[in-house]
Amino acid sequence: MYYNGSRVFLISFLVSLITSLVVCVLFLYVLPISKGGEVVIPDLTGSTPEQARVIAENRGLLLVVGGEEESEKFAENQICRQNPLPGSVVRSKSSITVFISKGASNVIVPELKGLGLSEATIKLNDLGLRIGDIKTEENSTIEKDKIISTLPVAGSRVKRGDAITIVLSGGAEMIEVPRLIGKALTTAKRIIEEKGFVVGSVSYEVSTEFDVGIVMAQNPKPGTKARKGSKIDLIVATVLDQ
Template identity: 30%
Template structure:
């Protein structure tokens, strides 16, 4: 009986109303602070940085109150100048908050170098897909009289004889 009497007393009801008002005021203040702190409703448009140099991209992002983060360079793309932006995240035209980090990937200066495998005495049928899988192009095929039919006797690049382990840029043409 005393619990019901306490819950209906003026002191308890007064304390409960004050506590609810304090919670409502604190939530209201917190929501207003979040709107100001997060720049609610304010956006920057991400510019298209593809094909631009790092310096130009940095200036454009600075003008738009955005930050640049360079990620590891991507595979070489001959359609873009060396050390230019070839990918970015978020994509151009996206709406982002001020001071957002824009992640970019740069075009290396050339194709990466790959080790030439040992294909001497392998058949042409085995050598061609092996070279193509590594990113090389098979160039001129020269046939020489030998005991083994369609066997690779020698590999050349631009007229120079290649040995296994030689490093060549990807997409190099290898003559067999």
């Protein structure tokens, strides 16, 4: 008997709860909230126009699209503004004018090449942009810690608030200077180019130690570190003019 009584009570409670929920749903979303022909304006912001139209019609209201606006808060194709405001009381069959978000406003990525990070940060912040990832690449033409390029590239249109990837110069690669002393001039030139250097000045001096056409001195010295793309000067052995 006790078990049956508890079961009847539980079933009655669940039926009452479900009935209450159904009434609430009908009250809020299906039946117009009205009193004496008046309706409370629902909050349509964040809804799509299609969703908003269903909500408005279920409350006995008319939906009017007033246009499109840029919005930082609401995504594209969402309602970002409405008139009357949510919670206002109007007569049944009144209209609600809504404005559709076009998304965040677009800005053009500025040219940052050659700038330092602090300068670039200020320039981006002024446009509503921010620095994202920072990468470093070796570069022989851009000073170390200065910007080589950006991603998206300068001139691209992006949304306000987007992050811009920065590529910084790590300076030119430092590589070991090869030993060229004792090699023929043609061989030395080939090695210089293969190692990423540039042939600098070539001068000739008389030598009793080296054969004619053989490199007898170089600058920078072999084994030292020099910037990739820098010059290596050579002194080549020759003989006195007869």
